[in-house]
Amino acid sequence: MAKILVVNKFYYRRGGDCIYTIDLVGLLQSHGHDVAVFAMQHPETLQTPWNKYFPEEVKFGLGTSSFKAILRPFGTADVIQKFNALLDDFKPDIVHLNNIHSQLSPVIAEVAHGRGIKVFWTLHDHKLLCPRYDCLRNGTICEQCLDNLHNVVKHKCLKKSYIASFIAYFEAKKWNRDRLEKCTDQFIAPSQYMLKKMKSGRFTSPKITQLYHFVDEKKYENVDYKKEDYYCFVGRLSPEKGVATLIEAVAQLPYKLKIVGDGPLKEELITKVNKNAFVEFLGFKSWEEVKTIVGKARFIVVPSECNEVLGLVALEALCLGTPVLGARIGGIPELIEEGFSGMTFESRDVEDLKVKIEMMWNARFDYEALAEYSLQKYGSESYYRQLMNIYKQSV
Known part of the structure; x- marks a missing residue:
């Protein structure tokens, strides 16, 4: 039985990605897999044997922790250290990623890949294609960043702020398609729509598999x-x-x-x-x-x-x-x-x-x-x- 490490930035019933992550952990465990979890600390985080490895919570906005929050999307030492410690202890065969950008960052995919661990990534939003996650600009659908990432700055897509948009731009530049493909064995698209969208973003077709989400009967x-x-x-x-x-x-x-x-x-x-x-x-x-x-x-x-x-x-x-x-x-x-x-x-x-x-x-x-x-x-x-x-x- 494969040992599987499931990763999501939050680990409580917050949204669809979190519900999927929690249900996935339960499903894998029900089939006899040894499963660990990696997420960010949060007051509502579910208790697991692995919580001690979770990096501290960061909040995006004004405040004393704002500088740390700005750095976190690019891959910070605390996340790398905590993740490596978990890998040393748990020794997974597979790392299954979900929503990781910003609060954890794709640096964990590189860390796992660098250690010879297979990496799979279920896609819950458009972050790999759009710096602001949702392909929206002023409430309307926009896909300009598929051709030129600088549009996120031009249109101040993040919080109508040049600063926030510049951060999102540099994050997308760092975690670009080529870099993400090198450290991910397979992207899992939950719909045919998302499969086609990833291909339109020039992700390599053999690297993407379509698989609808599931429910716990x-x-x-x-x-x-x-x-x-x-x-x-x-x-x-x-x-x-x-x-x-x-x-x-x-x-x-x-x-x-x-x-x-x-x-x-x-x-x-x-x-x-x-x-x-x-x-x-x-x-x-x-x-x-x-x-x-x-x-x-x-x-x-x-x-x-x-x-x-x-x-x-x-x-x-x-x-x-x-x-x-x-x-x-x-x-x-x-x-x-x-x-x-x-x-x-x-x-x-x-x-x-x-x-x-x-x-x-x-x-x-x-x-x-x-x-x-x-x-x-x-x-x-x-x-x-x-x-x-x-x-x-x-x-």
Whole structure:
């Protein structure tokens, strides 16, 4: 059995990359692998036998630690020292990277590769292609940095700041495609969309494998598939998630919408709703609460306005037997079979979204069949077999 070191900058249930990382550790352990974890310290970090190796937390912004935060993306001595100590102790056969830029940096890929350890890297965002992670500029999709990295400075893409944008530019220059390919045995793209995007960024095709994310089937037990009269949105309340467009579309619709999540747009959105009795803000919820809310919803809406690498919320909903109305952007449409698992609409198009909500409300789906099909397609056992094949082809 291979010894596997799983790496992500955060190790608590913060976002999709963190949930995937935690579930991956559990999956590998359930199959008898000896698994270690490397992440950054944080008050919410899950306890593991390896926490003593985690480098201290850095926060990006003004303050006494700002200088250390500026240096961290380029590979600092404390990260290298802690990572080497873990490698010495654990002696992994494989290092499986996830989100590592900025707080940990790709220096750990070079360290592992330099010691003859195989390195695999699951991609959760566009950081290898875009210095600001999301291929957005002023709220619209932008891919200019695929041709010229200096555009990140020209347009002040990071926090509308020349300083922040210069740091992102130099980070991207240091961790360029050639350097990353040399220390990575295989990049794992969670969608066909991301596979094509990596190729358009001139990453070498044989270095990239497509493999959809997975779900832990145990989390989807005891679902009765009885739906109630509401639909929902689950996610961060921020501009790129499209929730403002959703609010605009539902203003005149007589259907109950439950919004789960928190974020910078929350107060503005609550004001915009203006006591609309058909819209309810529920705030942040635990997985068990989300499972109940999404499981009983007639459908969920994923109205993203950025190129999502895949869309974990949509995948989770499908495995609960809940259809998805998703924006035709990024990897989201790959999860939706029109008429069977949901529908799609043109991202940012308020009228199209409104019409499709009405159609979804009046449509009929076989919820149990949808859950059964999705759990089989995205289940952990199938994922494990495919992941082991990827490992073996490079080991």
